[in-house]
Structure formats: C-alpha cells, structure tokens
Amino acid sequence: MATTDILMPALSPTMTEGKLAKWLKQVGDAVAPGDVIAEIETDKATMEVEAVDEGKLAEILVPEGTENVAVNAPIARLAANGAATAAPQPPTPQPAAPQPVAPPPHANGTLRPAAPPPAPLAAPDPAWGATRAITVRVALRDAMAAEMERDPTVFLIGEEVAQYQGAYKISEGLLDRFGPKRVIDTPITEHGFTGLAIGAAMAGLRPILEFMTFNFAMQAIDQIINSAAKTRYMSGGQMACPIVFRGPNGAAARVGAQHSQDYASWYAHIPGLKVVAPWSAADAFGLLRAAIRDPNPVIFLENEILYGHSFDCPTDPDFILPIGRAKIERPGTHVTLVGYGITVGTAMQAADLLAAQGIEAEVLNLRTLRPLDLPTLLDSVKKTSRVVVVEEGWPVCGIGAEIIAAVTEGCWDWLDAPPARVHGADVPLPYAANLEKLALPQAAHVVAAVKGLF
Amino acid sequence: MAASTERKPGKPPAKAAPSASLSQSEMRQAFRAMLLIRRFEERAGQLYGMGLIGGFCHLYIGQEAVVTGVQLALEDGDQVITSYRDHGHMLACGMQPRGVMAELTGRRDGYSRGKGGSMHMFSREKNFFGGHGIVGAQVSLGTGIGFANHYRGNNRVCVTYFGEGASNQGQVYESFNLAALMKLPVVYVIENNRYGMGTSVDRASASRNLAQNGAPWGIPGDQVDGMDVAAVLAAARRAVAHCRAGNGPYLLEMLTYRYRGHSMSDPAKYRTRDEVAKMRAEHDPIDHLRAAMLEAGLTEADIKPIEDEVKQIVQDAAEFAQSSPEPDPAELWTDVLAPEPAGG
Numbered sequence: 001m002a003t004t005d006i007l008m009p010a011l012s013p014t015m016t017e018g019k020l021a022k023w024l025k026q027v028g029d030a031v032a033p034g035d036v037i038a039e040i041e042t043d044k045a046t047m048e049v050e051a052v053d054e055g056k057l058a059e060i061l062v063p064e065g066t067e068n069v070a071v072n073a074p075i076a077r078l079a080a081n082g083a084a085t086a087a088p089q090p091p092t093p094q095p096a097a098p099q100p101v102a103p104p105p106h107a108n109g110t111l112r113p114a115a116p117p118p119a120p121l122a123a124p125d126p127a128w129g130a131t132r133a134i135t136v137r138v139a140l141r142d143a144m145a146a147e148m149e150r151d152p153t154v155f156l157i158g159e160e161v162a163q164y165q166g167a168y169k170i171s172e173g174l175l176d177r178f179g180p181k182r183v184i185d186t187p188i189t190e191h192g193f194t195g196l197a198i199g200a201a202m203a204g205l206r207p208i209l210e211f212m213t214f215n216f217a218m219q220a221i222d223q224i225i226n227s228a229a230k231t232r233y234m235s236g237g238q239m240a241c242p243i244v245f246r247g248p249n250g251a252a253a254r255v256g257a258q259h260s261q262d263y264a265s266w267y268a269h270i271p272g273l274k275v276v277a278p279w280s281a282a283d284a285f286g287l288l289r290a291a292i293r294d295p296n297p298v299i300f301l302e303n304e305i306l307y308g309h310s311f312d313c314p315t316d317p318d319f320i321l322p323i324g325r326a327k328i329e330r331p332g333t334h335v336t337l338v339g340y341g342i343t344v345g346t347a348m349q350a351a352d353l354l355a356a357q358g359i360e361a362e363v364l365n366l367r368t369l370r371p372l373d374l375p376t377l378l379d380s381v382k383k384t385s386r387v388v389v390v391e392e393g394w395p396v397c398g399i400g401a402e403i404i405a406a407v408t409e410g411c412w413d414w415l416d417a418p419p420a421r422v423h424g425a426d427v428p429l430p431y432a433a434n435l436e437k438l439a440l441p442q443a444a445h446v447v448a449a450v451k452g453l454f
Numbered sequence: 455m456a457a458s459t460e461r462k463p464g465k466p467p468a469k470a471a472p473s474a475s476l477s478q479s480e481m482r483q484a485f486r487a488m489l490l491i492r493r494f495e496e497r498a499g500q501l502y503g504m505g506l507i508g509g510f511c512h513l514y515i516g517q518e519a520v521v522t523g524v525q526l527a528l529e530d531g532d533q534v535i536t537s538y539r540d541h542g543h544m545l546a547c548g549m550q551p552r553g554v555m556a557e558l559t560g561r562r563d564g565y566s567r568g569k570g571g572s573m574h575m576f577s578r579e580k581n582f583f584g585g586h587g588i589v590g591a592q593v594s595l596g597t598g599i600g601f602a603n604h605y606r607g608n609n610r611v612c613v614t615y616f617g618e619g620a621s622n623q624g625q626v627y628e629s630f631n632l633a634a635l636m637k638l639p640v641v642y643v644i645e646n647n648r649y650g651m652g653t654s655v656d657r658a659s660a661s662r663n664l665a666q667n668g669a670p671w672g673i674p675g676d677q678v679d680g681m682d683v684a685a686v687l688a689a690a691r692r693a694v695a696h697c698r699a700g701n702g703p704y705l706l707e708m709l710t711y712r713y714r715g716h717s718m719s720d721p722a723k724y725r726t727r728d729e730v731a732k733m734r735a736e737h738d739p740i741d742h743l744r745a746a747m748l749e750a751g752l753t754e755a756d757i758k759p760i761e762d763e764v765k766q767i768v769q770d771a772a773e774f775a776q777s778s779p780e781p782d783p784a785e786l787w788t789d790v791l792a793p794e795p796a797g798g
Contacts, residue, residue: 223591238578
C-alpha cells in the first residue's frame with residue numbers, strides 16, 4: 001500500500017521547530033484535503049495543520065505533547081486510497097543551513113553592479129552649432145512639445161498644467177497645441193494621479209507628470225518608489241515604467257520649510273530610478289528630451305528660481321543630452337567644485353571670486369545624480385587634488401556625502417586636502433529673509449571652504 | 455441599488471442568479487478553474503510548511519468564486535491587477551501553474567525569475583499587471599491602466615481587485631474620483647473576506663455597505679454573493695458592459711471568506727473555529743457548484759476527470775517548482791533598469 005509521510009510544517013518565515021500539541025485525527029481516520037489534522041504550537045501561536053492529500057491516517061509517528069519537533073521531520077504516515085494519490089516528492093535538499101555565498105560582483109567594496117553605467121545616448125556635448133539665449137522655462141516647454149510631436153503616447157498630466165497654463169507657466173501653450181486629451185488637468189490628488197500615471201506607463205504610455213513642487217510628491221512617494229522604481233525588477237524584467245516626474249525642487253524664495261526641501265538625495269538613493277538635475281537651459285532642454293525617451297522612471301528636479309534665467313541653448317532640432325554624463329562648465333586646475341541644479345551657478349560665482357585671488361577652480365555640473373558620472377568626477381579630482389561639493393540639501397546622508405565617499409574610494413591617493421561640503425543648514429528652512437539667506441549656500445561660503453583646503 | 459446593512463457572505467442578494475443559470479459548459483469551466491485554485495493553494499501551503507516557499511504567502515482558499523466568475527465575464531485584452539493575495543487571480547488569467555509555483559519557490563523558471571515571490575508576479579502576455587504588496591496601491595495603478603485604455607480608445611476594461619481592508623486607504627477614493635471624472639473603464643472589485651489581517655470589517659469601516667462607497671462620485675455599485683460563481687459572473691457581466699459602453703467605472707463588493715489565515719503565519723485568533731467551519735460547510739463555492747452541476751444533470755463521471763486533471767496539473771507544478779534551479783547569481787544585477795533606446 002502506497003504511503004505518504006506527513007511532515008512537520010514550518011508555519012512562519014522563521015520557525016525551525018515546534019510542539020506537536022494535539023492530534024485531531026486518529027489512526028484509521030479518513031482524511032481529505034483541507035481537513036485539520038493536528039495543532040502545532042510555535043513560539044508565537046498555536047496553528048492548525050491541514051491535510052493536502054486524501055487517504056487514511058496509517059500511523060502517528062510523533063505523539064501529541066512532543067516538544068521541539070524539527071521542521072520537515074515526519075510526524076505521521078498517510079495511506080493512499082484506491083488510485084494512489086500522487087505522492088509528494090520528499091523535499092529536495094534545501095540550503096537549510098546558510099551556505100557560503102560567492103561574493104557579489106562589486107567595485108571598491110560597495111555593492112554596486114560591476115557593469116559600467118549604460119552607454120550614453122551620444123557623445124557628451126558635441127558641437128551642436130548655433131545657439132540662442134532662452135529661459136529654462138521655455139527650454140522645458142519646448143522639450144515637452146518636441147517629444148509630444150515625436151511620440152503620440154507622450155502626454156502631460158498634473159495640477160494646473162492645462163487651462164491655467166502651468167502654475168509656473170512651464171506648460172504655456174501646450175493645451176492649445178495638443179488638446180485636452182494630452183494635456184490633462186488633475187484635481188489636487190497627488191497620491192491618486194501619481195498612481196494613475198504609473199499605471200498608464202505600465203500599460204505602455206509615456207506620461208510626463210508635473211508636480212507643482214516636489215514637496216507635494218511626498219504624498220505620492222510610495223507609488224514612485226514601490227511601484228515605479230521596483231516593478232521592473234520584481235517582474236524579472238517583464239514590466240516597464242517609462243515615466244518622467246518633473247517639477248521644481250528645493251528652495252524658492254521665502255516660502256517656508258514645507259515648500260523648500262531638496263529631495264535629490266531621497267530619490268538618488270533608489271535603485272530603479274534615474275535622477276536628473278538640470279542647471280542651464282541647454283541642460284533643461286537636452287536632458288528633458290532624454291528623460292522622456294528613457295524607458296525607465298526618471299525624476300527630473302527643476303528649480304523655481306532658475307525658470308526665468310536665460311542661457312545659450314543649441315537651436316538644432318535634434319539637440320539632446322545623455323543622462324548619466326556630467327559636464328565641466330569651467331575648467332580649472334586647483335580645486336574641483338561639484339554642484340547640481342542651482343548650486344552650479346553658486347559654484348560658477350565662487351570660481352569667479354577665486355580666480356581674482358589666483359585660484360583656478362574647475363566647476364563640475366553633475367547634471368545626473370543617478371547614475372552618477374564617476375569617471376568625469378574622479379578624473380577632475382585627480383587633476384585638481386581638491387574637491388568641494390556645493391548642495392542646497394541637508395548634509396546628513398546627502399549628495400555631498402555620497403560624492404565625497406566616491407572621491408575617497410576612487411582617488412584617495414590624489415587628494416591633497418580633506419574633501420569639503422557646502423550645504424544647506426541642518427534646519428527646516430526659515431521664512432525670515434535674513435535667516436533664509438543664512439541657511440542656503442552662498443558663493444562666499446564656497447570661497448571660504450576652498451581657502452580652507454590650501 | 456438599495457443600501458443594505460447585510461454584509462455576510464453566502465446570503466444571495468436580490469440580483470444574484472442561481473447557479474443553475476450557468477450553462478453546463480460554463481459550469482465545467484468554472485468548476486475546473488475554482489478547483490485548480492483550491493488544489494494549487496493547498497499544495498502551496500504544504501510546500502510552505504516544508505520550507506520550500508519562504509517569506510509571506512497569502513492563500514486564496516475560500517474566495518475562488520470571485521476571480522473565477524469575474525474572469526468568465528472578460529474578453530481577451532482586458533486587464534487584471536490585484537493585491538498580494540494573487541495566486542488565484544494569476545491562475546484565473548490563464549498563467550501557467552508551473553511558472554507561478556516556481557516563483558513561489560524562488561526558482562529561475564518562476565514568472566519573475568525568482569525575483570518577485572508570492573506577492574510580485576506579472577504576465578504581459580495574459581495582461582496580468584500584478585501582484586502588489588502595498589495595500590491599496592494597485593487601485594491607483596489599475597485606474598491608470600483604465601486611463602491608458604481610454605487614451606487609446608481600445609475598448610478594453612481593467613478589473614482592479616482590492617480587499618475590504620484596502621478600501622479604507624485614501625488613494626482608493628482619489629482613484630474613484632479620477633475614474634469617475636474621466637469616465638475610465640475600470641471595474642473595481644472589493645473582495646470583502648471580512649478580515650483585514652486580524653481586524654474585522656466592522657471594526658475597520660464605518661461604511662456598512664462597501665458597494666455604496668463610490669456613490670458620492672456616482673459610481674454604481676452592487677453587493678454580490680462572492681461564494682456563488684454564477685452570481686459573480688452575472689454581476690461582472692453587468693459591470694463590464696457598463697464600462698465597455700463608455701459609462702465610466704463600476705464597483706462590485708464581493709461578500710466572500712478566506713478559510714486560511716491572513717498569511718501562513720497567522721494563528722487566526724480573531725475568529726472562532728466554528729465560524730470558519732460553518733462557512734466551509736454551508737457556503738463553500740466549489741461544493742455549491744458541484745451540487746448545482748449534479749442537479750443540472752451532470753454526473754460524477756463528468757466531474758471526476760476534471761478532478762483528476764487538476765490533481766495532475768498541481769502535482770506537476772509542484773514537482774517543476776522543486777526541480778527548477780535557483781536563479782543564476784548574475785540575476786542579482788539584471789532588470790534594475792531597462793537598456794536605453796538605440797539611437798535616441
């Protein structure tokens with residue numbers, strides 16, 4: 001007669017043994033799938049054990065009341081009825097005890113993929129020919145329009161993006177040009193419309209989602225991280241989420257602590273996201289186009305103060321910049337100043353002041369915060385042997401901390417001075433004009449930090 | 455729809471059609487689908503007990519009529535999205551039991567190549583959009599899939615399942631508002647199995663009739679006996695037709711019951727053994743349909759081959775899931791990001 005062993009089950013993710021508290025079936029009893037046959041006490045609770053196979057209880061191997069019964073030990077024997085039920089296979093030997101694991105591929109002791117960053121879209125900053133001065137605002141609008149012309153699955157969604165023409169007028173004219181199907185006003189419902197846009201991206205559309213500011217994205221950050229960033233991985237590569245989350249990030253002008261936070265380090269922490277922070281109009285135009293075409297979720301951190309600033313931007317209709325490449329905005333030999341977004345401008349001002357004092361600073365515009373362009377960063381620091389990171393964000397676990405870790409890992413032997421940071425004061429941003437100014441990095445702070453390295 | 459204070463499963467609401475309203479072919483199809491889920495889940499529970507499945511594992515036993523009835527009302531191309539209690543939905547969508555079980559055991563032939571587990575599986579081919587572990591998140595996502603249907607004008611409907619526990623999440627109501635405002639083709643299905651983990655619906659929701667929870671936005675809603683596959687099918691047809699006709703979302707509250715704990719490690723002290731035993735004895739969806747089949751003139755000789763086939767499929771899936779190798783270590787680094795487009 002065919003028999004099947006009933007094994008001591010694990011009833012929690014951590015259980016290794018338990019007490020067989022009570023048998024609810026006796027030898028000779030018929031058993032059907034789903035019948036409760038015994039009760040088992042774990043360290044946490046008393047649980048019921050149900051039969052999976054049908055048959056007759058032929059033998060009880062572990063009497064009730066027995067303590068410390070190991071998981072997977074046979075506790076009873078079941079005789080099959082008539083046509084033998086397919087006997088469950090004894091468990092294939094599992095790695096019950098932790099086995100030595102081959103170390104994952106890594107670089108510099110960090111658990112990063114060994115593979116280099118993906119190939120850029122194009123060589124960085126080729127000569128794109130003629131330029132004209134445009135504001136960051138117009139560059140962003142024109143980038144969206146160009147991509148909406150190119151791809152009918154691209155649409156813009158957010159609060160006040162359509163009829164109001166954008167809370168900061170970034171989407172001015174787009175409703176007239178593309179109509180209400182593709183330029184979509186939402187209610188004030190960040191969690192809901194962010195989830196909606198991510199679902200639409202999973203279903204194959206390419207949303208551009210505007211947050212009125214990134215401060216409001218905190219209401220939706222679960223969807224950005226748990227749904228947009230992780231689903232490709234969790235699906236073994238089956239699912240995609242081509243979406244751009246864009247809007248102003250960081251301090252504006254005296255809008256207080258809840259409307260002034262820099263979220264760069266929050267998003268740059270997350271595998272599965274790309275994070276871009278443009279400074280100039282060329283950055284804004286070229287990188288937003290690349291972000292919209294990117295098959296991954298991209299966080300696009302703009303800055304309200306920069307919207308009205310003008311920069312020269314290539315007029316070539318094909319102009320686009322690669323995500324993942326930094327740019328040397330100003331070459332120098334004595335110190336590398338690293339910035340992103342608005343602090344690139346702060347670093348440029350500081351470089352002017354330093355030049356007047358005989359110090360030639362190289363200014364590195366990171367452009368992308370994830371993936372970081374480490375080769376360009378390290379090459380620059382190897383050349384200058386000094387580095388100061390300039391960021392609006394708070395210092396603890398910030399972008400500056402990450403850059404300095406990368407520099408000390410990657411070019412320790414080239415450094416002539418400890419890396420330094422200039423960052424936002426470690427307080428919620430105050431409202432008063434004088435206090436706000438004290439809390440944000442100024443060119444003078446950068447100059448002082450640089451002079452401390454010599 | 456009249457508001458009702460009745461929320462016990464098993465009580466046929468006014469609109470329920472008797473099981474006899476199913477054709478014999480529909481009965482066979484529904485019986486096979488429900489039995490496959492039941493036997494699959496029992497086996498998953500066993501493999502969990504043997505240590506072959508790790509982490510969280512939420513079984514669907516007791517609720518089989520819900521996904522089975524709804525699926526029978528769908529057409530090819532319609533989409534499905536749900537929470538972490540998702541094994542039944544995947545099988546109902548036609549995903550392979552081997553691939554689902556191999557994902558449960560964390561092996562390379564699993565639907566997510568071993569990187570998702572019980573709560574995170576997907577099939578683009580079968581339009582199954584997951585498998586989501588954050589309670590309520592799939593409601594906004596499903597609304598977005600409905601948005602994509604609307605944008606494309608493809609006449610497809612997205613069925614978005616969630617539990618009565620998730621129905622207290624804020625984003626559910628943000629989604630209702632958006633779907634009603636934009637007239638999105640989304641059937642919201644609340645699987646009210648009476649317990650959000652260990653908290654009964656009466657302790658969690660001030661709403662006495664979840665089917666009416668979309669009423670402020672004008673979303674029609676029906677309370678349905680979720681233990682009766684025929685009643686589920688009739689309600690789902692009504693809801694799907696409403697959406698496909700361009701009338702916007704529809705809400706179905708399925709009164710159902712889960713026999714097992716919230717997850718495998720739930721001792722279920724929040725309800726009595728008698729309550730569970732009574733549901734199993736009096737309202738089991740599979741027993742109920744089996745009886746209806748015999749009444750409708752089918753015989754044990756019609757049913758037995760289905761039972762044997764299901765047993766074989768599940769046995770095969772369990773063996774496959776144990777013999778499939780673990781993922782290659784290199785898989786640790788794949789699928790984080792999609793490759794960039796060529797050219798640009």
